[in-house]
Amino acid sequence: QNGSETDQNSDKQGEVAQEPIVLKLAENQPEDYPTTIGDKEMARIVEEKTNGRIKIEVYAGGQLGDEKSVIEAIQMGGLDFARVNAQPLSDFAKTLRVLSLPYLFENEDHLWKVLNGPIGEEILDTLEESDMIGLTYYDSGTRNFYNSKREVKTPEDMKGLKIRVQQSELMVGLVEAVGASATPMPYGEVYSAIQTGVIHGAENNWPSYDSSSHYEVAKYFTMDQHTMTPEVVVASKATWDKLSDEDKAIIKEAARASQDVQRKAWKEYEEKSIAKVKANGNIITEVEDFKPWQDAVAPLYEKFGADYKDLIEEIKAAK
Amino acid sequence: MHKLPPILNRRQNNRRVEDLFKKIDEYFNKFVEYFGMVLLVLMTIIVSWVVFTRYFLGKTPAWGEESALLCMVWFGFLSIALGVRDDTHIAIQVIDKFLTPAQERFLVILKRILIFAFSVFMIVEGFNMSKVATKNYMPGLKLNSSFLYIPVTLGGIAMVYYTITSFIKDKTREETI
Amino acid sequence: MDIPAITLLLGSFITLMLLKIPIAFALGISSVATAYYVGVPVAMMAQALVRGINSFSLLSIPFFILAGEIMGQGGISKQLIKFADVLVGRVRGGLAMVNVLDSTFFGGISGSAVADISSLGSIMIPMMREKGYDNDYSVAITVATSAQAVLIPPSHNMIIYSLAAGGVSVGKLFLGGIVPGLTLSVALLIYTYIVAVKRGYPAERPVPFREALIITRDAFLGLVTALIIVVGVVTGLYTATESAAIAAVYAFIVTFLVYKVPIKVFKNVLIDSLQTLAIVIALIASSSAFGWMLAYLKVPALATEVLLSLSSNKYVILLIINLLLLFLGMIMDMAPLILIATPILLPVVTNVGIDPIHFGILMMLNLAIGLMTPPVGSALFVGCAVGDISVEELTKALIPFYVVMIAVLLLVTYVPAITMFLPNLMMGN
Numbered sequence: 001q002n003g004s005e006t007d008q009n010s011d012k013q014g015e016v017a018q019e020p021i022v023l024k025l026a027e028n029q030p031e032d033y034p035t036t037i038g039d040k041e042m043a044r045i046v047e048e049k050t051n052g053r054i055k056i057e058v059y060a061g062g063q064l065g066d067e068k069s070v071i072e073a074i075q076m077g078g079l080d081f082a083r084v085n086a087q088p089l090s091d092f093a094k095t096l097r098v099l100s101l102p103y104l105f106e107n108e109d110h111l112w113k114v115l116n117g118p119i120g121e122e123i124l125d126t127l128e129e130s131d132m133i134g135l136t137y138y139d140s141g142t143r144n145f146y147n148s149k150r151e152v153k154t155p156e157d158m159k160g161l162k163i164r165v166q167q168s169e170l171m172v173g174l175v176e177a178v179g180a181s182a183t184p185m186p187y188g189e190v191y192s193a194i195q196t197g198v199i200h201g202a203e204n205n206w207p208s209y210d211s212s213s214h215y216e217v218a219k220y221f222t223m224d225q226h227t228m229t230p231e232v233v234v235a236s237k238a239t240w241d242k243l244s245d246e247d248k249a250i251i252k253e254a255a256r257a258s259q260d261v262q263r264k265a266w267k268e269y270e271e272k273s274i275a276k277v278k279a280n281g282n283i284i285t286e287v288e289d290f291k292p293w294q295d296a297v298a299p300l301y302e303k304f305g306a307d308y309k310d311l312i313e314e315i316k317a318a319k
Numbered sequence: 320m321h322k323l324p325p326i327l328n329r330r331q332n333n334r335r336v337e338d339l340f341k342k343i344d345e346y347f348n349k350f351v352e353y354f355g356m357v358l359l360v361l362m363t364i365i366v367s368w369v370v371f372t373r374y375f376l377g378k379t380p381a382w383g384e385e386s387a388l389l390c391m392v393w394f395g396f397l398s399i400a401l402g403v404r405d406d407t408h409i410a411i412q413v414i415d416k417f418l419t420p421a422q423e424r425f426l427v428i429l430k431r432i433l434i435f436a437f438s439v440f441m442i443v444e445g446f447n448m449s450k451v452a453t454k455n456y457m458p459g460l461k462l463n464s465s466f467l468y469i470p471v472t473l474g475g476i477a478m479v480y481y482t483i484t485s486f487i488k489d490k491t492r493e494e495t496i
Numbered sequence: 497m498d499i500p501a502i503t504l505l506l507g508s509f510i511t512l513m514l515l516k517i518p519i520a521f522a523l524g525i526s527s528v529a530t531a532y533y534v535g536v537p538v539a540m541m542a543q544a545l546v547r548g549i550n551s552f553s554l555l556s557i558p559f560f561i562l563a564g565e566i567m568g569q570g571g572i573s574k575q576l577i578k579f580a581d582v583l584v585g586r587v588r589g590g591l592a593m594v595n596v597l598d599s600t601f602f603g604g605i606s607g608s609a610v611a612d613i614s615s616l617g618s619i620m621i622p623m624m625r626e627k628g629y630d631n632d633y634s635v636a637i638t639v640a641t642s643a644q645a646v647l648i649p650p651s652h653n654m655i656i657y658s659l660a661a662g663g664v665s666v667g668k669l670f671l672g673g674i675v676p677g678l679t680l681s682v683a684l685l686i687y688t689y690i691v692a693v694k695r696g697y698p699a700e701r702p703v704p705f706r707e708a709l710i711i712t713r714d715a716f717l718g719l720v721t722a723l724i725i726v727v728g729v730v731t732g733l734y735t736a737t738e739s740a741a742i743a744a745v746y747a748f749i750v751t752f753l754v755y756k757v758p759i760k761v762f763k764n765v766l767i768d769s770l771q772t773l774a775i776v777i778a779l780i781a782s783s784s785a786f787g788w789m790l791a792y793l794k795v796p797a798l799a800t801e802v803l804l805s806l807s808s809n810k811y812v813i814l815l816i817i818n819l820l821l822l823f824l825g826m827i828m829d830m831a832p833l834i835l836i837a838t839p840i841l842l843p844v845v846t847n848v849g850i851d852p853i854h855f856g857i858l859m860m861l862n863l864a865i866g867l868m869t870p871p872v873g874s875a876l877f878v879g880c881a882v883g884d885i886s887v888e889e890l891t892k893a894l895i896p897f898y899v900v901m902i903a904v905l906l907l908v909t910y911v912p913a914i915t916m917f918l919p920n921l922m923m924g925n
């Protein structure tokens with residue numbers, strides 16, 4: 001009904017008691033997850049700024065489908081907003097792949113300087129070709145390797161480990177570049193697969209290492225911080241085109257403002273996870289020298305970054 | 320040789336049309352069945368291959384899971400059509416004891432019309448989805464995501480075929496009786 | 497809350513189903529009509545059909561059905577029947593008890609109720625029929641015991657719950673499911689014994705030792721199928737899903753290469769497998785569209801809101817939640833329901849002092865019952881397809897099993913120690 005309501009809104013602008021425009025946002029993380037907190041903050045600001053004229057309903061927990069289905073729904077205007085990771089989004093808009101290149105960002109300050117600056121904005125703009133409007137980025141922390149076998153300090157130690165990765169050429173390339181054996185596998189299978197020894201480990205951020213309970217079966221965690229692929233809040237172009245310029249501005253601003261709340265929630269969540277994992281007695285290894293890791297993945301930049309050399313240089317220069 | 324009386328001639332023509340129809344029907348059925356069978360076997364081989372390569376070669380193909388699932392989607396929609404042909408899809412029969420034969424016949428017709436309508440939905444919207452999905456691709460297989468939605472359309476086409484032929488077959492059965 | 501749309505969705509589904517429209521199409525048509533009514537692009541229903549099938553958790557089903565057909569048509573099953581006679585032939589209702597126990601072990605490994613029915617059902621149901629058990633009873637017990645697959649670790653659904661609950665320990669959930677699962681096994685064993693005595697199910701002469709040895713030798717290659725699944729999964733050679741494919745390949749090799757069954761039988765095997773799969777896949781695809789509409793219209797949230805406003809007493813709330821989950825489980829499939837209901841209900845129950853692990857197991861048991869109830873239940877549907885029996889017959893035969901399972905559910909609900917004892921013992925509070 002949201003589509004027709006939007007039309008009604010522009011038709012009967014003078015009317016006093018308007019039905020609110022109800023827009024739907026799909027979120028694949030659970031209810032109290034940092035990204036969901038961010039979505040809800042965005043919804044709150046929008047409702048406040050429009051005096052309740054625009055309501056955004058958040059559907060958490062992936063109840064409206066997995067990330068890729070939700071992106072397709074966004075493209076055809078079946079859903080209005082979604083919070084998705086830049087990784088699956090890059091299957092729809094290739095430029096976003098750059099953000100998943102390993103060891104690209106020096107640290108988190110570098111990441112956010114790029115994302116919230118002109119480069120980040122430029123990358124969001126490329127989504128429009130795929131019928132989406134990129135609104136803002138959310139924090140997804142840094143992804144790291146963990147395994148059940150041994151402490152990993154250098155790529156040397158990765159040899160012979162079977163590491164689960166997402167079904168992505170880049171991630172397979174990364175794991176193989178650092179010397180391990182990449183094993184694509186659905187997320188839900190990973191816990192049992194590590195437990196029985198089908199695989200030896202996986203890679204993820206702190207909160208997921210905790211929430212997936214993988215820390216129970218894979219106790220060696222190496223903070224190699226290979227990627228910092230952010231989350232992205234997108235709107236459907238179909239919905240967007242029906243909104244007034246004023247409403248577009250309100251939503252865009254609300255999304256940007258919700259990023260601050262989301263990042264704060266992320267940090268808190270991350271700290272809680274780290275504390276829980278440490279209390280469990282897991283072995284956490286800090287990487288002292290990133291050079292061998294960076295050297296190992298250099299060929300990936302040739303393979304996956306060839307079309308985006310300028311963009312990569314810009315990002316590196318933006319420290 | 321003397322000419323056949325016109326009535327016989329027409330009967331022969333009818334038979335020729337019937338034979339042609341039977342041939343087409345046979346080929347169509349064979350095609351749908353063999354396609355499904357091949358995919359079912361292929362899917363089994365793929366998953367076994369993934370196990371083999373991971374264990375013995377220490378390398379897992381990125382396309383394994385995606386291609387096995389793609390096989391399942393393809394034979395899934397084709398087999399749904401076979402279920403329509405054989406009328407094996409589960410329905411409940413609680414109202415059977417209250418129905419007259421005429422009402423029973425009416426419900427069979429209603430069922431076919433509704434399945435026909437749903438098949439049209441599958442043809443059209445499967446096609447629309449595959450258009451949407453051209454902008455997306457399956458990262459493991461490096462294949463356009465449209466391939467996930469084409470079988471919806473194909474299954475729909477097969478179902479349209481089977482609902483129409485079930486009407487025709489009923490009709491010829493009635494005539495022969 | 498869009499009441500007219502919810503009425504349209506549920507009303508048209510039930511009407512169409514009563515008018516003898518196949519359930520899969522009743523689900524699909526009512527979902528498409530409702531999508532059209534609320535202005536969602538109907539292409540999204542086509543997307544939902546595909547998403548329903550394109551799901552890793554289903555991947556093992558075709559393999560198990562294929563393996564079952566190969567074993568049935570190729571003769572392995574016959575040898576297993578004889579072997580079962582050796583083991584339990586003398587016990588009244590022995591085969592029914594085997595049906596309970598097989599799911600306690602294998603159901604645990606496969607982790608999915610539907611996989612459990614399609615793997616064991618395609619062997620056990622014909623076996624029981626041959627031995628003079630009523631067909632509906634044979635299918636019903638196969639379906640009822642599949643709840644073990646959800647309760648006894650590992651279980652896909654517990655992992656989904658753990659994620660939806662924001663990271664509840666999977667290890668504790670796995671441990672928490674064991675005693676409730678075994679409790680259910682014992683309850684079902686007692687029930688099958690009572691039935692066997694009442695209906696006079698066979699108890700046969702003991703098999704002479706020499707003959708028993710020969711039978712065991714003949715059944716050996718068939719028994720290895722089970723071994724292949726268990727050993728492969730436990731030692732980490734492959735995952736539970738993959739073990740299904742390996743089992744199918746192994747059954748193929750034994751049947752067509754070792755026993756030299758003519759390869760043309762394989763064509764029949766494939767056709768019959770496709771026909772069984774057609775029924776299952778159609779229902780799973782359209783349940784996915786229907787479930788999406790239910791979520792979109794916020795039906796679970798609405799139902800919860802109404803029911804939880806009724807009481808604040810801990811025991812009443814638990815009862816209400818059980819009823820709610822049973823009701824939602826009747827119309828929705830398990831995985832999406834876990835995702836939707838967990839965040840709504842978990843805060844409510846933790847508020848009255850219930851442990852998230854305890855609640856998780858309650859939810860598993862509840863939704864496992866929902867899986868085998870009409871009108872929407874994938875375990876029920878697979879049972880109908882594998883056992884070649886109508887929904888009404890199967891549902892009727894399942895009624896006593898519902899009673900047994902609900903009794904166990906109430907026990908697990910009101911005696912938290914049944915669930916919490918093991919996880920607390922092994923992993924601390």
Ligand code: NA
Nearest residue numbers: 595599638641
């Ligand atoms: Na069983």
Ligand code: NA
Nearest residue numbers: 826866872873
């Ligand atoms: Na159900």
